[in-house]
Amino acid sequence: MISADDDEPLHVFDLPQLYTKPCAADILEALELLRVQPRSFGSDGPDAVKGRTVQSVGVTKYLTSIVSSALSWLESDDLREAVWDAASARLSERSGRTAMGAMSRVFTIPMSSSEDFTLTLHEPALTSDNLGMKTWVSSYLLSRRLHSLFETTPELVPATSPSVSRNKAGKTLRALELGAGTGLVGLSFAxxxxxxxxxxxxDLPAIVPNLSHNVSLNSELLSKTDAIVSTGVLDWSVAPEPLPAADERYDIILAADPLYSPEHPKWLAQTVGHWLSQNLDARVVVEMPLRDAYSPQRLEFRQLMGTLGLAIVDEGEEVGYDDWESADGGSLEVKCWWSVWGWSEKI
Ligand SMILES: C[S@@+](CC[C@H](N)C(=O)[O-])C[C@H]1O[C@@H](n2cnc3c(N)ncnc32)[C@H](O)[C@@H]1O
Structure with missing residues (x-):
């Protein structure tokens, strides 16, 4: 048994050592302590991992020694398998997010200065390069920013009363999220x-099943607020045919972290052009990390949005923290840029 009577991080030598032939329960308890927890994206810094922690020095060697041990003193093959599986999982977690298994995460989103709500999102294990299977920092920042954007951008809230929410043309406001991933921004909006x-x-076809699953995971909250949410495939690289009619277009388009390949600026801008309402109150809200490697994409996106006839109504920068950068407690600041766009004719 590992002593739990103080808050000091343990050293790997405090964990059960194999030469003492510890029982399976004790090894599994130690392996549970070594689980790498997802960090919070919180703008005041990542949350500390709850409970007892273990210093990182020697942990990989400790885990490798368990995986390579025959564990011959344990009573059954089932116990040996359970220990090997847990030790392998702890090693995978230390190989970065792409090697981690599936998980559910809870995000807290502010509604106003006094109220918060929480969303639970499932993130499947990341296989291949399906980036939409995890939640990214700019979507967390944008979700937290939404309630204040509603205050500063009246076009995002054209309703005169919460119960009668109509835009100036007398229709219900329609919003679209592009590249929704796990759905944090769209579900927060809803x-x-x-x-x-x-x-x-x-999102893309491979991402939409988990996106729909995340809508159902939060159905209680969504039905409490009478939210109207749907999901579907929308691939930016494919132009809709025929082009959407005026009443199929959207008053608001949202996107978080959408630019990470050379084609993305062109595809994203063209998708905005196809789906954004021509109504002069229409708005696009985008947030993305200011990563140096993608500054040409950001510049191209800005130029292409301008070519469409859109201009920035409001913009700013804010800092978040990447959640998976380090298995051992290091946090990495990420500066993000948010922007609200409208038709320049009106502005
Ligand atoms: C970096 S992830 C961001 C996901 C989510 N918005 C977030 O911030 O957590 C980029 C998202 O864009 C989607 N995406 C990439 N190319 C796309 C395309 N051609 N059409 C539609 N979605 C695309 C990916 O599947 C992924 O969900």
Whole structure:
């Protein structure tokens, strides 16, 4: 048994050592302590991992020694398998997010200065390069920013009363999220706006099943607020045919962290061009990390949005923290840029 009577991090030598032939329960307890927890994206820094922690020095060697041991003193093959599986999982977690298994995460989103709500999102194990299987820092920052954007950008809240939410043309406000991933931004929007708007969360075919699953995971919250949410495939590289009619277009388009390949600026801008309402109150809200490697993409995106006739109404920068950068407690600041766009004719 590992002593739990103080808060000091343990050293790997405090864990059960194999030469003492510890029982399976004790080894499994130690392996549980070595689980790498997802960090919070919180703008005031990542949360500390709850409970007893273990210094990182020697942990990989400790785990490798368990995986390579025959564990011959344990009573059954089942116990040996359980120990090997747990030790292998702890090693994988230390190989970065792509090697981690599936998990569910809870995000807290502010509604106003006094109220918060929580969303639970499932993140499947990351296989291949399906980046939409995890939640990214700029989507967390944008979700937390939404309620204040609603205050500063009246076009995002055209309702005169919460129960009668209509835009100037007398229709219900329609919102679209592009590259929704696990759905944090779109679901936050839905929970905040309730029946004031409908939102359609979209992504590539491989991502949409988990996106839909995340909508159902939060159905209790969404039904409490009468939110109108749907999901579907929308691939930016494919132009819709025929082009959407005026009443199929959206009053608001949201996107978080959408630019990470050379084609993305062109595809994203063209998708905005196809789906954004021509109504002069229409808005696009985008947030993305200011990573040096993608500054040409950001510049191209800005230029292409300008070519479409869109201009920035409001913008800013803010700092978040990447969640998977380090297995051993290091946090990495990420500066992000948010922007709200409208038709320049009106501005
Ligand atoms: C970095 S992830 C961001 C996901 C989510 N918005 C977030 O911030 O957590 C980029 C998202 O864009 C989606 N994406 C990439 N290329 C796309 C395309 N051609 N059409 C639609 N979605 C695409 C990916 O599947 C992924 O979900």
């Amino acid at each position: 929970a905040l706006r309730g029946s004031a708007a409908s939102i359609h969360l979209t």
